Amino acid sequence: MKKIVVASDSFKGCLSSLQVADAVRTAIIGIYPACEVVSVPMADGGEGTMATLVNATRGHFFPCNTYDPLMRPINAFWGVLGDGLTAVIELAQASGLMLLNEREYNPEKTTTYGTGIIIAEALRKGFQKIILAIGGSATNDAAIGLLSALGFHFLDEAGNEVKPAGGNLKQIVSIDDKDVMPELRNIQLRIACDVDNPLYGTNGAAYMFASQKGADEFMTTRLDCGLRSFAKVVEGKYNDRSYMIPGVGAAGGVGYGLKVFLNAELARGADWIMDVLRFEDLLKGADLVITGEGSIDSQTIHGKVPVSVARRARLQNIPVWAVGGKTEDIPGLANEGISRVITVTPTGMRKERALNPKTARENIIHVLRSALLSWEKEVLL
Numbered sequence: 001m002k003k004i005v006v007a008s009d010s011f012k013g014c015l016s017s018l019q020v021a022d023a024v025r026t027a028i029i030g031i032y033p034a035c036e037v038v039s040v041p042m043a044d045g046g047e048g049t050m051a052t053l054v055n056a057t058r059g060h061f062f063p064c065n066t067y068d069p070l071m072r073p074i075n076a077f078w079g080v081l082g083d084g085l086t087a088v089i090e091l092a093q094a095s096g097l098m099l100l101n102e103r104e105y106n107p108e109k110t111t112t113y114g115t116g117i118i119i120a121e122a123l124r125k126g127f128q129k130i131i132l133a134i135g136g137s138a139t140n141d142a143a144i145g146l147l148s149a150l151g152f153h154f155l156d157e158a159g160n161e162v163k164p165a166g167g168n169l170k171q172i173v174s175i176d177d178k179d180v181m182p183e184l185r186n187i188q189l190r191i192a193c194d195v196d197n198p199l200y201g202t203n204g205a206a207y208m209f210a211s212q213k214g215a216d217e218f219m220t221t222r223l224d225c226g227l228r229s230f231a232k233v234v235e236g237k238y239n240d241r242s243y244m245i246p247g248v249g250a251a252g253g254v255g256y257g258l259k260v261f262l263n264a265e266l267a268r269g270a271d272w273i274m275d276v277l278r279f280e281d282l283l284k285g286a287d288l289v290i291t292g293e294g295s296i297d298s299q300t301i302h303g304k305v306p307v308s309v310a311r312r313a314r315l316q317n318i319p320v321w322a323v324g325g326k327t328e329d330i331p332g333l334a335n336e337g338i339s340r341v342i343t344v345t346p347t348g349m350r351k352e353r354a355l356n357p358k359t360a361r362e363n364i365i366h367v368l369r370s371a372l373l374s375w376e377k378e379v380l381l
Contacts, residue, residue: 001032001376005286005313007040007279009270009305010048011294011325012136013098014355017041017048023361024290024323027368031376038282042291044305045192045250045269046135047098050079050090053131056277057082062125066117068099069110069138078118080127087127091115091251092136095145097213100138105214107140107206107223108167112254116149123183132258133192133269134251140166140210140223142199142230143257151180152261166252169226175237177261189262192269196302197249199242199256200227205249213252227253234260270308279312289313290368292323296341301332310337321371323364325354342371 006028008020015023021039028037043049054061059081068074076093080086092098094114097105115132122130139145144154145164153176154162162168198204206215206223215223230253231243240260242248247266248256258264274280283289291309293300301307306322313320314337321340322333333341344363345354353359 001035001287003036003038003286004028004032005038005040005283005289007042007289007291007305007309008323009042009044009046009293011292011360012047014294014325014360015357017043017052019357019361020292020364023364024368027365028372030365030369031372038286040277040279040282042270042305042309043133043273044135044194044303044308045133046194047090047092047096049133049135049192049269049273050077050088050093052273053081053088053276054079059088062121064118064121066094067114069095069112069114070100070104071111071113074099074114076114076118078122085127086129086131087122088131088133089115089118089122091132091134091254094118095139096136097138098136102214105138107138107210107213107215107252108219109165110139110213111141111145111165112137112139112143112251113145113149113164116146119146120149120181123181123187128183128186129188131190131192132264134254135194135269137251137254138213139254140206140213140215140227140252142166142169142227142253143261144169144172144230146254147257147261150184152177153179166223166226169230172230172233175233184262187262189258189264190272191247191250191255191258191264191266192272193247193250193255193266194269194303195250195299196246198244198246199231199248199253200224203249205253208249209252231256268303268308270303270305274308274312280316283313283316283318286313286316286318289318289320290323291320294325296322296324296327296330298328298330301330301336306338307333307336313337323368325360340371342367344368
């Protein structure tokens with residue numbers, strides 16, 4: 001084995017993509033000491049995307065005072081790429097589920113307002129080109145919080161401004177855009193997202209993702225109705241029907257709100273990041289690619305890192321393994337180029353222990369070493 005490329009996403013709530021890559025590298029070197037290991041920490045528009053892009057391009061970070069999903073003051077960060085011209089902002093920094101404890105999960109009450117504060121700061125500093133990574137959100141507000149921070153007003157029947165949270169979308173009957181920041185006229189906004197869902201319906205933002213953010217089935221139905229109602233108001237004012245475009249349902253409808261109001265471009269996060277990193281060049285001469293994410297499940301095939309990596313590797317006929325803390329048998333992964341799916345968490349291990357970073361690292365190293373030894377024997381036979 002001469003060269004292996006490691007291109008994994010993070011294991012959410014456990015290990016960053018850098019930490020996963022280091023664990024995989026340790027496993028490889030333990031079996032193949034002379035092997036060239038090319039580590040490419042990945043992201044797909046979720047947590048870690050900003051760090052991946054800024055570090056890969058030798059950019060830098062800025063601190064920012066803003067608000068969390070429940071409007072509590074927090075300190076967050078945003079970045080600038082190495083070109084010095086492009087700002088990178090991560091929705092999860094101010095509007096992410098990781099900022100709440102489980103008792104606080106409630107997509108009817110959470111807002112993206114804090115992310116809008118960060119965007120406003122980048123605009124005031126003169127950055128017109130902005131990349132927004134929108135994975136990992138705690139929200140279902142169709143970006144009305146974010147847009148409110150930029151000067152949009154969402155009004156109810158009495159002409160009063162609606163509190164910008166997911167549970168209030170149905171109250172909106174009109175939109176006032178006279179006070180928006182003048183800097184928005186020239187904004188070039190690219191959204192790096194990790195899903196391809198429409199705004200509403202059975203495959204939309206609420207029905208597919210709201211349960212992860214604390215919604216029960218009744219709340220999910222209400223949220224979906226709110227998204228439908230809001231889309232109708234938007235269509236009436238702007239004659240826009242973007243609500244069925246793949247990806248606009250990302251981050252509780254943030255993709256939709258930003259496409260409609262800021263003419264944002266939607267891009268698959270993983271694919272775009274691989275273009276920036278010139279991933280095809282890194283693959284040349286590789287004998288194996290190892291990718292992964294915390295959970296290999298039904299969402300993996302919809303634009304997540306493992307499938308995006310496998311599609312690129314398949315073009316060069318390189319076999320791909322996908323590792324995950326937990327995995328499901330997903331039809332179609334083999335057709336995308338993933339030849340082997342490996343579960344690193346031992347059967348019966350409690351979730352709390354499996355999510356411990358030290359334990360997760362040890363699990364990856366142990367299971368991958370066994371898999372590599374087994375593969376070497378198969379090759380020799």
